[in-house]
Amino acid sequence: MAKDTQPKMTNEPTGALGAVRIVLVNTTHPGNIGGVARAMKNMGLSDLRLVNPQGYPSAEATARASGAHDLLARAxxxxxxDTALAGCCRVLGTSARQRTLRWPELTPRAAAADLLQAASSGPVALLFGRERTGLTNEELDRCQALVTIPTHPDYSSLNxxxxxxxxxxxxxLAALEAGQGDAAPVESPGGGEVGAPHEELERFYAHLEETLQVLDFLDPDNPRHLMRRLxxxxxxxxxxxxxxxxLRGILTHAARGPVGRGNPERD
Structure with missing residues (x-):
């Protein structure tokens, strides 16, 4: 076996980068998974999550990893x-285009700062979709913002x-700058309180939708974009x-209506 001849890095920002999760959704070419593993290891990230990958594991993925086999083994x-995002307090999705209902949009540099700030509260995720079609609107609903790489408009397709x-x-780059004291201090959102993890937010959104139906504010047969806007x-x-x-306590009491308020048997 050939020796590792790569130079050893010093002052590794493992704490912040260790909290960043790269999530690939339904990747169709296993070689791309290997390429992603190599890109991650180059930059000091190690948490790779795969959602229903096609044709994986494969020799092609291993070959494309080119030295990042340990990262593939841990993927x-x-x-x-939702299982891949469990525990994440911040999720950003990547997209080459905006949708009918616009999401907040970040540049790659702003997204890096955003994720590292949120990582002070717990795991965060960067979400990538299918090679041909990207992420669906339902998958983007799991994200708090979109990240778009500013490619040349005449040829915007990126592997x-x-x-x-x-x-x-x-x-x-953002993690190294923060470690050198060149960046603004990293503070957790919410004044130091821990951000709600993905699964808690999804339970809240399900509770909110159910309550809005009980209150006849949301028509399940014609929801339009209400839940997405919320x-x-x-x-x-x-x-x-x-x-x-x-918020969930408020929803519970609102759904009970005037009759249920203050009734100890119902409380």
């Missing part, structure tokens, strides 16, 4: 996106591994665990 495969390389480079609203607020619990 976790999930049956659904999946190349897109991951661009964004992980920005993450590494997701955007609460994403901007970065609610903490305690704040989500308060």
């Amino acid at each position: 976790r495969v999930h049956d659904d996106l 999946l591994a190349a897109a991951v390389q661009v964004l992980t480079y920005e993450l590494r 997701r955007r609203l609460f994403a901007r607020a970065h609610p903490s665990v305690n704040e989500v619990n308060i």
Whole structure:
């Protein structure tokens, strides 16, 4: 076996970067997974999550990893996106285009700063979609903002591994600058309170939708974009665990109506 001849890095920003999760959704070419693993290891990231990858594991993925075999070996495969995002207090999705209902949009540099700031509260995720079609609107609902790489308009298509390389480079640069004291101090959102993890937010959104139907505010047969707009609203607020619990308590009492208020048997 050939010796590792790569130079050893000093002052590794492993704490911040260790909290960043790269999530690939339904990747169709296993070689791209290997390329992503290599890009991640180049920049000091190690948490790779795969949601229903096609044709994986494969020799092609291993060959493309080119020295990042340990990262591939640790990669976790999930049956659904929510499981892959479990525990994450901030999720950003990558997209080459905006949708009918616009998401907040970040440049790669702004996204790196955003994720590293949120990482002070817990794991964060950067989400990448299918090579041909990207992320669906339902998958983007799990994200608080979109990241778009400003490519040349005449040829904007980026290989999946190349897109991951661009964004992980920005993450590494931001982490190194923060470690050298050149960046603004990293503070957790919500005044130091821990941001609500992905699964708690999804339970809140399900509770909110159910309550709005009970109150006849939301017609399930004609929902339009109401829930998507409400997701955007609460994403901007970065609610903490305690704040989500308060909101769910309000929803529970609102659904009971006037008759149920103050009734100890129902409380």
